[in-house]
Amino acid sequence: MSHDNAPPPLRPAPDYAGADRDFARDAAARAALFARLGAALPEGSLMVEAEDLRPYECDGLSAYRQVPMAVALPADEAQVAAVLAICHELEVPVVARGAGTGLSGGALPHAHGVVLSLARMKQILSMDATSRTAVVQPGVRNLAISEAAASLGLYYAPDPSSQIACTIGGNVAENSGGVHCLKYGLTVHNVLKVRGVTISGEVVEFGSAALDAPGYDLLALMIGSEGMLAVVTEVTVRLTPKPQLAQVVMASFDDVNKAGDAVAAIIAAGIIPAGLEMMDKPATLAVEPFVNAGYDLEAEAILLCESDGTPEEVAEEIARVKTVLDRCGARAMAVSRSEEERLKFWAGRKAAFPAVGRISPDYYCMDGTIPRKRLAEMLTAIAALSQKYGLRCANVFHAGDGNLHPLIMFDANEPGELERAEAFGAEILEKSVEFGGSITGEHGVGAEKINQMCVQFNRDERDFFFAVKRAFDKRGLLNPGKAIPTLHRCAEYGRMRVSFGQMPFPDLPRF
Amino acid sequence: MPPTDPIPDTTMAITATPATPSAPPSAAYDAILEGFAARIRQAAEAGTPLRIEGGGSKNFYGGPLHGEVLSTAAYRGVIAYEPTELVITARAGTPLAEIETVLAERQQMLAFEPPRFSPTSTIGGVVAAGLSGPRRLQAGAVRDFVLGTRIIDGQGRILTFGGQVMKNVAGYDVSRVMAGSLGTLGLIAEVSLKVLPVPVAEATLRFACDPAEGIVRVNRWGGQPLPISATAWHGGALWVRLSGAEAAVAAARAVLGGEAVDDGAGRALWQALRDQTHAFFASADAAGTPLWRLSVPSTAQPLDLPGETLVEWGGALRWLAADLPADKVRTTVLAAGGHATLYRAGDEAKVRAGGAFQPLSPAMAALNRNLKREFDPKGVFGPGRLYPDF
Ligand SMILES: Cc1cc2nc3c(=O)[nH]c(=O)nc-3n(C[C@H](O)[C@H](O)[C@H](O)COP(=O)(O)OP(=O)(O)OC[C@H]3O[C@@H](n4cnc5c(N)ncnc54)[C@H](O)[C@@H]3O)c2cc1C
Numbered sequence: 001m002s003h004d005n006a007p008p009p010l011r012p013a014p015d016y017a018g019a020d021r022d023f024a025r026d027a028a029a030r031a032a033l034f035a036r037l038g039a040a041l042p043e044g045s046l047m048v049e050a051e052d053l054r055p056y057e058c059d060g061l062s063a064y065r066q067v068p069m070a071v072a073l074p075a076d077e078a079q080v081a082a083v084l085a086i087c088h089e090l091e092v093p094v095v096a097r098g099a100g101t102g103l104s105g106g107a108l109p110h111a112h113g114v115v116l117s118l119a120r121m122k123q124i125l126s127m128d129a130t131s132r133t134a135v136v137q138p139g140v141r142n143l144a145i146s147e148a149a150a151s152l153g154l155y156y157a158p159d160p161s162s163q164i165a166c167t168i169g170g171n172v173a174e175n176s177g178g179v180h181c182l183k184y185g186l187t188v189h190n191v192l193k194v195r196g197v198t199i200s201g202e203v204v205e206f207g208s209a210a211l212d213a214p215g216y217d218l219l220a221l222m223i224g225s226e227g228m229l230a231v232v233t234e235v236t237v238r239l240t241p242k243p244q245l246a247q248v249v250m251a252s253f254d255d256v257n258k259a260g261d262a263v264a265a266i267i268a269a270g271i272i273p274a275g276l277e278m279m280d281k282p283a284t285l286a287v288e289p290f291v292n293a294g295y296d297l298e299a300e301a302i303l304l305c306e307s308d309g310t311p312e313e314v315a316e317e318i319a320r321v322k323t324v325l326d327r328c329g330a331r332a333m334a335v336s337r338s339e340e341e342r343l344k345f346w347a348g349r350k351a352a353f354p355a356v357g358r359i360s361p362d363y364y365c366m367d368g369t370i371p372r373k374r375l376a377e378m379l380t381a382i383a384a385l386s387q388k389y390g391l392r393c394a395n396v397f398h399a400g401d402g403n404l405h406p407l408i409m410f411d412a413n414e415p416g417e418l419e420r421a422e423a424f425g426a427e428i429l430e431k432s433v434e435f436g437g438s439i440t441g442e443h444g445v446g447a448e449k450i451n452q453m454c455v456q457f458n459r460d461e462r463d464f465f466f467a468v469k470r471a472f473d474k475r476g477l478l479n480p481g482k483a484i485p486t487l488h489r490c491a492e493y494g495r496m497r498v499s500f501g502q503m504p505f506p507d508l509p510r511f
Numbered sequence: 512m513p514p515t516d517p518i519p520d521t522t523m524a525i526t527a528t529p530a531t532p533s534a535p536p537s538a539a540y541d542a543i544l545e546g547f548a549a550r551i552r553q554a555a556e557a558g559t560p561l562r563i564e565g566g567g568s569k570n571f572y573g574g575p576l577h578g579e580v581l582s583t584a585a586y587r588g589v590i591a592y593e594p595t596e597l598v599i600t601a602r603a604g605t606p607l608a609e610i611e612t613v614l615a616e617r618q619q620m621l622a623f624e625p626p627r628f629s630p631t632s633t634i635g636g637v638v639a640a641g642l643s644g645p646r647r648l649q650a651g652a653v654r655d656f657v658l659g660t661r662i663i664d665g666q667g668r669i670l671t672f673g674g675q676v677m678k679n680v681a682g683y684d685v686s687r688v689m690a691g692s693l694g695t696l697g698l699i700a701e702v703s704l705k706v707l708p709v710p711v712a713e714a715t716l717r718f719a720c721d722p723a724e725g726i727v728r729v730n731r732w733g734g735q736p737l738p739i740s741a742t743a744w745h746g747g748a749l750w751v752r753l754s755g756a757e758a759a760v761a762a763a764r765a766v767l768g769g770e771a772v773d774d775g776a777g778r779a780l781w782q783a784l785r786d787q788t789h790a791f792f793a794s795a796d797a798a799g800t801p802l803w804r805l806s807v808p809s810t811a812q813p814l815d816l817p818g819e820t821l822v823e824w825g826g827a828l829r830w831l832a833a834d835l836p837a838d839k840v841r842t843t844v845l846a847a848g849g850h851a852t853l854y855r856a857g858d859e860a861k862v863r864a865g866g867a868f869q870p871l872s873p874a875m876a877a878l879n880r881n882l883k884r885e886f887d888p889k890g891v892f893g894p895g896r897l898y899p900d901f
Contacts, residue, residue: 130734130810131730131810132733153734175684177678181678182677185651188655188687189655198878204874204878205872208806209848209849210808210848211647211806211809211824211827212806213850215868216688216691216692216879216897217687217688217692218688218875218878220687220688220690221684221687221882223684224680225683241735243736244736268594268595270618270709270711271708272707272708309738309755310759312758312762313738313756313759313762316756316757316758369677369679370676371593371675372595373595373596398678402596402678403677403678436675437676437679438678438679438680438681440679442678445680449681453681453682456681456682457681457682460668460669461670464668465683465685468683468685468882468885469683470885471878471881471882472881483682484682
């Protein structure tokens with residue numbers, strides 16, 4: 001959420017539903033727990049001192065902070081299992097952690113819990129060109145897989161913008177996507193098998209090296225489960241052959257409605273582009289001085305549409321895309337003429353977050369999905385909310401998937417701005433639900449969107465999520481308090497929402 | 512749009528298509544759904560199992576069938592279809608054939624190519640059976656296309672998960688778990704599926720080779736950026752289907768070589784494989800030979816099991832028609848890293864005795880059992896259909 005050195009806005013961690021033993025007050029119980037964990041791990045793999053714990057107090061959503069009781073850094077699956085078995089027996093909450101790039105506070109620690117960092121398990125165990133699969137440990141970085149596969153002419157398709165840093169374990173937990181997922185799928189479509197350890201310390205395998213597995217599709221449940229069902233210790237990913245060629249068309253529009261219609265028209269023409277992204281004017285204005293991608297600064301919106309495949313296939317598809325864009329009223333179009341130029345066109349989109357970070361002390365990244373046809377309506381609604389809350393907002397959009405990332409700009413040092421940014425974000429998410437979409441497309445619910453879960457799901461559905469959780473973790477020890485709100489929590493949020501019309505900031509200054 | 516435009520206009524949405532001319536209005540559908548829920552609650556109270564049935568076309572598949580039939584046939588019709596959103600939402604009892612017709616009008620398709628066992632097959636049955644056809648190799652399985660569902664659980668609660676959008680990670684992915692659950696977790700009332708455009712061009716190639724060579728070739732090609740959408744090895748020949756842009760198919764033909772198969776014959780072949788009417792299936796059926804579905808890593812060597820074989824999905828799906836002890840089949844396949852399903856047994860009693868599906872490890876069996884208990888605490892839905900003990 002925040003960036004560089006802005007002083008952290010300190011916020012209380014949200015309420016937790018899980019078991020809470022007060023290890024903070026019971027020094028003897030704490031010492032006993034540390035002794036057992038220490039014995040299960042190699043020297044230097046358990047941290048309990050405040051200064052060592054501090055770096056783990058938040059993930060990419062730095063507005064939410066909580067120092068854990070301890071951090072464990074297992075080196076292998078047996079150590080993961082040992083830590084979990086001890087925590088299970090003593091009823092200690094456990095929060096798994098990859099690289100901590102999550103944007104919804106999924107890896108936010110529990111005050112009386114253990115953070116289980118998978119950072120030391122970062123080996124690529126095998127890579128097989130013939131079966132086009134790689135077996136990797138959970139702490140392996142997303143991009144490291146593609147780098148290792150490059151010499152085989154293969155890559156791992158899901159490419160979150162955070163791919164230099166984020167881990168495959170985190171990707172599995174969030175079902176992460178990237179700019180190429182319309183054609184190549186999300187994490188769930190690119191993972192064959194996940195080995196994990198349940199809270200009781202038992203090793204289980206979800207999926208298989210074959211294309212399906214007997215029994216219920218628990219792999220589908222594991223993916224996107226935000227570290228709440230089991231801890232991932234090994235992932236078998238599917239690798240994709242690198243296309244011979246990729247080219248991108250950059251088109252600019254003087255009206256966001258036209259750009260939105262162009263997205264629909266491309267799909268209607270039977271084209272599934274490798275990537276289809278949109279940026280609005282505030283976003284291009286923010287990124288252009290940063291990357292010099294050559295974006296049309298007069299345009300209300302620009303579209304980036306990528307084609308990949310054989311040179312013949314790409315030429316054919318690009319020609320069709322250009323016809324559609326032209327018919328939809330694009331005011332200018334450019335096709336990348338080299339790999340260098342293609343990367344330049346993408347550079348602005350990929351650098352949107354840091355670029356916005358340069359023009360605003362802080363920003364808050366939202367992650368709603370909507371049916372594509374509601375895009376223009378959504379952008380209009382966001383513009384009105386921007387007025388209402390007196391905060392600027394730039395929009396980058398995985399247009400092909402209907403996944404919107406509004407970047408709300410604020411200054412955490414100005415009293416009340418963070419709260420306004422949050423209220424602004426909450427309204428965007430609730431609009432997404434109203435438009436037939438979802439409160440999260442790829443960043444997860446975590447600690448952040450727990451209130452909006454009350455809006456998207458009714459009481460029976462939320463109860464059902466708890467039932468699923470119970471099937472894996474009866475005591476509710478894995479990442480307690482995240483992703484699914486309690487009845488109590490929703491009741492409170494309901495009371496607050498009743499007054500949304502007048503509240504929460506009736507006296508806001510307006511631009 | 513000018514009438515001469517080569518690009519089809521599929522921007523118009525079809526909504527609330529009535530299933531039949533006499534289809535009831537939406538309030539009547541709500542009543543049907545409430546009726547299902549009430550029936551499930553009664554069954555839970557009385558402790559009598561129910562057996563959810565769409566068209567009944569996959570009755571042959573899975574363990575024994577217990578309980579009174581709860582037919583979804585009345586709850587039918589496409590609720591929404593938006594070609595530009597690439598999503599179709601339909602009631603469970605909608606015939607698969609009806610969905611395919613609606614999609615074909617807009618040059619779109621269910622890319623997982625579910626088998627069409629009979630004109631009565633329903634979309635709910637398709638999702639619950641979790642079976643995918645030849646294109647699974649390239650496009651993915653049923654579960655990969657399920658975006659959202661409305662279900663009724665074992666307590667008769669009507670619940671909605673997922674949605675009509677491509678990406679949605681709010682809460683656990685309950686919708687995908689329904690795929691392949693064979694009616695044992697809950698009743699699928701409605702389902703939203705991602706659809707894809709029909710490929711512009713397709714071509715079929717044939718190569719004479721033995722199975723080992725066929726498996727090596729398809730895996731090698733799989734590592735290259737070729738538009739291969741299906742493969743099949745049977746009786747001394749390997750068939751390969753290419754799908755995509757004209758230029759891509761033409762370029763791939765030049766790379767692969769082989770013998771070009773006439774378009775009509777190619778289409779008939781893939782359709783017969785998809786619907787399991789191919790001679791391989793027909794002769795096993797006629798002879799009453801048990802049919803095994805073996806799911807293995809694509810690179811697994813030909814398995815040391817005597818019998819007729821058909822290899823699909825780039826080597827990852829091996830059909831075996833053979834009367835062999837179940838134990839022998841299962842241990843051989845397990846050693847190859849896969850699992851075996853007794854897809855159809857000439858002699859019903861025989862399948863049922865050993866169970867149709869590969870036994871689970873104790874830890875996985877426990878998780879499956881726990882999940883079943885949470886979805887269906889009273890064991891209303893198809894007890895024993897998936898595994899004898901739940
Ligand atoms: C600049 C920036 C750009 C981003 N762009 C994208 C994007 O394009 N697309 C996208 O989808 N996301 C994006 N993200 C979000 C984030 O990178 C992803 O959610 C990523 O998958 C998190 O991985 P991580 O290793 O950092 O996980 P963490 O943040 O450490 O953890 C995330 C969640 O996963 C759980 N977890 C982690 N490891 C395990 C494990 N081994 N077993 C079980 N649970 C585990 C944690 O408990 C937590 O709930 C972006 C983030 C940033 C900061």
